[in-house]
Amino acid sequence: MSWPLGEFPIMTMTTAIPAAAADGPPKRRRTPILQILFGDLLAAGLTVMTGALVLALLPALRWGVLDAVWSTADPGRCGAGGACWAFVAAKIRFILFGVYPADEQWRPLAVIGLVLAMVLVSLPPRHWGRRLLTGWAVAIGAMLALMWGGFAGLPFVSTANWGGLPVTLLLAILSLGLGFPVAVTLALGRRSRVPVPRFLSVLVIETIRGMPLVGLLFISSIMMPLLLPAGWSVDKLGRTLAALTIFAAAYLAEVIRGGLQGVPGGQMEAARALGIPVWKAVWHVVLPQAIQKVIPPLTNTAIVMVKNTSLVLIVGVFDMLSAARTAASDPVWPAPYAESYLFVGAVYFLICFAISLYARWLEGRVQEKDLR
Amino acid sequence: MTTSATAPAATSPAILIEAVDKWYGTFQVLDQVSLTVATGERIVVCGPSGSGKSTLIRCINRLEEHQAGRIAVNGVELTDSVRNIDAVRRGVGMVFQHFNLFPHLSILDNCALPQMLARGTPRREAEDRAMQLLRRVRIAEQAAKFPGQLSGGQQQRVAIARALCMEPQVMLFDEPTSALDPEMVKEVLETMVSLAEDGMTMIVVTHEMGFARRVADRVVFMDTGRIVECAGPDEFFDSPRHERTRSFLHQILH
């Protein structure tokens, strides 16, 4: 029944393989860096390869930093083998605010500040709740009012003149915000026990997900005037927003459905046994738990949607990317397209990377809670 | 074949179950089950797993639907009506094997929110009542915590308090101690005993035979969807009439 430790069959086996016994000291010493990089043939090969790859990028560094023109008022000084960052500096207002009237550009700037402030307030999970949601609704209303104007002495600015970063941010926030309730409805419909809502939800979700966003943008910009009665006109920005919203809704719905599947059946049963009506139970018991479970993939969808707003360029909405492209086509400057796109890419990177860092932090917090 | 278990004549039975049948597909889980429970009576239901005992009490608040026979709770018959079901469920409290507390709500909210949702009780009133019942199950000091921070026994006591908040006339317990570590069983059973002493009508599905002997007015033994034996605890444990009951008791007590 009980083996003396030394005679245990497995132990004799390990001694039979000397290599395994040799590299298992109880506490591992930190391997010296040289040994990691050149310890064996493969490691050395990889080091050389990676090094070569990094070296190959040196000309890019020369172009972007060493030979770059950082500030000049004279476009002629740009274009001698280096990047023309002076162009970005000169056109920054146009890239950020588009053709919004110059005297009124404090308004889109205020919108960007408002978005930043709301995001900062929303970061700690303990702030989440109905009041924050109301806060967002009010803030978004204020942003739109500020952009439109036409009250309290603010001149009216039509959406045709909106542009740049505020448009990007508003499209991202509004498409996610408006898409979310639709997504919840679709997800609940897909999980329904009766066939009609299930079928309709699957139809809508799978059709939208099967289509490229470009197709959806085509449909909304070309078809919407045909589909709606004469006299109902939706401007270009509104049509684009509609397409982004329904697109976000279909993808969010699948994420939320995953969360709904993760809520144990006992929860609904307990609520029903307490006499809570079905819809109140769904709203107060099942949904909050489902959404809590899928916060990491939800942030991922948020990143995807922020990136997707850049596609509106294709249907002629003047977002940050369009503004940058238009700016670069100024014949006075030597076609600094690469610089413009790098700048726009950097702004997108900051937003998306920040969201992904936040998501990682949230996930770590949740795991800590689970361990406790 | 089936033993009918009829209570001593009572004016208005708390629960009336008459010739109830239920199938899962072609498998019959309840076979001509009849049971009448008087107000204030304590019934313990036992039997091997798959004998239909959980299904029976889940039919009483219509978490499951029976297919033939009658069930009436406090004189309200369970029919195919939304209003009936809600009325019955509000009068019947249920405690589950796995507690089924709402993990995203604090202990206090677990007890207060259902009152607000099911009966429109104002928050203040609901919280007062919740605190009162949490004190009764001796867990009031944990009110601000979340279910995940409590032990299994504490969670089950919260679940009892939550059910009591709805002021039920009848309490159903579906194996309330089966998912607990042995050292936590006692605290939950004590809570249930004190509830019984206050005169609550209770149906308890459990294998805790000590509890049955101490508290039950009658013990019901079920097997393969039928009520095999139904008797007072002394008679049930000391001189069971059926061979099946004897072998079950032998397995569970020795």
Added chain:
Amino acid sequence: MLAALWDSPRLRAWAGQALLLFLFVGTLVWLAANTVENLAVRSIRVGFDFLARPANFPISESVVPYSPMDSFAWAYVVGIGNTLMISAMAILSATLLGLLVGLARRARHPMLSGVAGVFVTAVRNTPLIVQLLFWYALVTTALPAPRNALHPLPYIYLSQRGLYLPGIDWSGNGWGFAAGTAGILVAAAMLARRLRRQGRTAPALPAVGAAAAVLALAWITGIGAAASLPELRGFNFSGGMRLSPEFAALMVGLVLYTSVFIGEIIRGGIDAVGRGQWEAGRALGLSERQTLMRIVMPQALRVIIPPLTTQYLSTVKNSTLALAVGFPELGLVIGTVINQTGQALESIAILLAVYLTIGAAVSLLMNWCNARTALVTR
């Protein structure tokens, strides 16, 4: 009586469903009626008869032959062909690169995993369309004019006008030859399978037969091949095979972007295989690499295939962004057709049909793959 009826949950469910269906169908009918009216007001004719008319617009490059005299229908086919070609090429290259990226991220080598990490983070957090425009800008502005083209190897020229490579000029009935060859190969494969099933080991027979048949076919169709080398004539190159800057920018952008996501999927799949498997491999005296390739990867494949399918599908959908750099895939062709004819309804219907069909086809294919790996590993 009525109240009792209203309280029945079954009746409520039916009434709710009927109402929902009614609302849905009603909305569709309303939209259709609006459309009919709007089309009448704008006197736009609906119908697919425009498909037979000549397209009269150029398509800069295509896998299938095209000239502006061809019909609109053929223009669509050209667009679909280009979409399929770039999708297939991007998926293939991105899978290979993604495998490298995933393994590099997982590597014990700090420099390699660090570089891979920076690459993944940078590419994943910027929009694909920005990356495509950036690569296009780089190709068209940073590369020299044809006169000073980069000339790294004989007969290879890299300039603003694209990449020029030696090519092959085909003469004779190319289409007949291609179709015939495909038929012969399929027949040979079927024959080989049948022979194997009968237990005969004569694998050379179908192969030799197929080779002979292809040679005969080449002679019949008068197929001929001649090398074609690019050379500078005036301001541009002629001869050889040309990869346009649009195509180059598109491929670089799409492959890099997709490879990052595929890399993360592969890394996730490797991580999903339990530590116990690594430990078991080590305990049996296998090397790290043997454990990875022989034990972990086959199991990871099962985890990898479903998200990989989704990624392949989104790559097909992402290829529509080619229209931002002016590569004529289906989206761009459809945009041009709508501009030229105003037949928006029909064009969008075609777009929808094509993408939903591709989606269904890829899903089916990957389901089949999934079933196979599941069987093999079990």
